[in-house]
Amino acid sequence: MTDLWLISVPLDKTSSNSVEKLKRTLSKTNLASCCKFSIPDLKVGILDSLLSMSDDLSKLDTLTERAKGDHGMNQRAALSPLTAYLKSLRVDLMSYVTKFQWDKAKYPTALPLSSLADIINKEVSQVETELKSRAAAYNSVKTSLQSLEHKLDGNMQTRSLNDIVRKEDLVVSEYLTTLLVVVTRGSYLQWERTYESLSEFVVPRSSRKLYEDGEAGVFSVTLFKRAVCEFKAKAQESKFTVREYGFDLEEKKQQEMKQLSVHKKEQYGIFVCWLKVHFSEVFIAWIHLKGLRVFVESVLRYGLPVNYQALLLQTDRKRSKKVREELDSLFMHLDPTATASKTDVSCDIPGLCQQEYFSYICFHINTNVLEIS
Numbered sequence: 001m002t003d004l005w006l007i008s009v010p011l012d013k014t015s016s017n018s019v020e021k022l023k024r025t026l027s028k029t030n031l032a033s034c035c036k037f038s039i040p041d042l043k044v045g046i047l048d049s050l051l052s053m054s055d056d057l058s059k060l061d062t063l064t065e066r067a068k069g070d071h072g073m074n075q076r077a078a079l080s081p082l083t084a085y086l087k088s089l090r091v092d093l094m095s096y097v098t099k100f101q102w103d104k105a106k107y108p109t110a111l112p113l114s115s116l117a118d119i120i121n122k123e124v125s126q127v128e129t130e131l132k133s134r135a136a137a138y139n140s141v142k143t144s145l146q147s148l149e150h151k152l153d154g155n156m157q158t159r160s161l162n163d164i165v166r167k168e169d170l171v172v173s174e175y176l177t178t179l180l181v182v183v184t185r186g187s188y189l190q191w192e193r194t195y196e197s198l199s200e201f202v203v204p205r206s207s208r209k210l211y212e213d214g215e216a217g218v219f220s221v222t223l224f225k226r227a228v229c230e231f232k233a234k235a236q237e238s239k240f241t242v243r244e245y246g247f248d249l250e251e252k253k254q255q256e257m258k259q260l261s262v263h264k265k266e267q268y269g270i271f272v273c274w275l276k277v278h279f280s281e282v283f284i285a286w287i288h289l290k291g292l293r294v295f296v297e298s299v300l301r302y303g304l305p306v307n308y309q310a311l312l313l314q315t316d317r318k319r320s321k322k323v324r325e326e327l328d329s330l331f332m333h334l335d336p337t338a339t340a341s342k343t344d345v346s347c348d349i350p351g352l353c354q355q356e357y358f359s360y361i362c363f364h365i366n367t368n369v370l371e372i373s
Helices: 013-029 047-078 080-098 113-152 185-197 225-237 247-302 317-330
Strands: 002-010 032-036 176-184 208-212 216-224 241-243 308-316 361-365
Touching: 002 013, 002 247, 002 317, 013 032, 013 308, 013 317, 047 113, 047 247, 080 247, 080 308, 113 247, 176 185, 176 225, 185 216, 216 225, 225 241, 247 308, 247 361, 308 317
Parallel strands: none
Antiparallel strands: 002 308, 002 361, 032 308, 176 216, 176 241, 208 216
């Protein structure tokens, strides 16, 4: 399991020396890899707007990560054959983060920070809305197919009888017809004794057991067509179930199932292609959002003129604790009161009050969605 941390420290002499020491230590101990995370010069604006932006960006970060997570769940759980794709995607997106370059065409640096946040918000919201719509469409077809399959493969009351009933089992003439009746196993004797008396127009000794499972059997019975309604009513009173059956009706159900199966495959293919494209888009927007947050928090924490350095640390989750201890030791001078265990810090500046407060700025980049078990 991989941990990605995006940290920011001021470019004063002490901190710069600490950064160089950090790089040497990580290289020597193999605790983590460290690379520069390039964030362009953005428009600072006024302090009040930065305070507001800090809070807004935090909320947008949560929204974007949820959308990214929704994509991942759809790809890994609902669409498990995408495992190979996710493996390759993980490599591509990890490489994207470690070699991050700001997309100035999509997120122009001349725009105010609020406008950049609006672009990301609109992009993510549109994708999330479309994701729900596409997922609902796919799941609707999938559910309909599963329901029909369950009926056709279910108990004697609903399952398909095409593999049970042969044409020679049915009598169909101008006056006679054959009905199929579901009888529970405990009622076989009752059926044999009473079926001829359910109507005076039942053909004597015409009943035959065609099939049975652990719960019930299917019996045929021949009678005059004029007595069908009477027979059904009497059968129901005796807890016997007359199945509506016809080769045309069964063929129609089978055809419906085939059409749903084809439709499901089509929807699946469209959904997979859409997910591949938009998962990457949301991830890229999310990383730009992280960059925005680092910029805003760096200005709020370290002041003007803008003078900070952003670094990306990549480590194995088992080594995270040691890496954190190293960071705390090297950058304690930025805020001696901060400790890694210090949570729920009371503070009036939204951006500075993260779930965990450190002497340096730190944002976690959640890679769980890219981990392949």
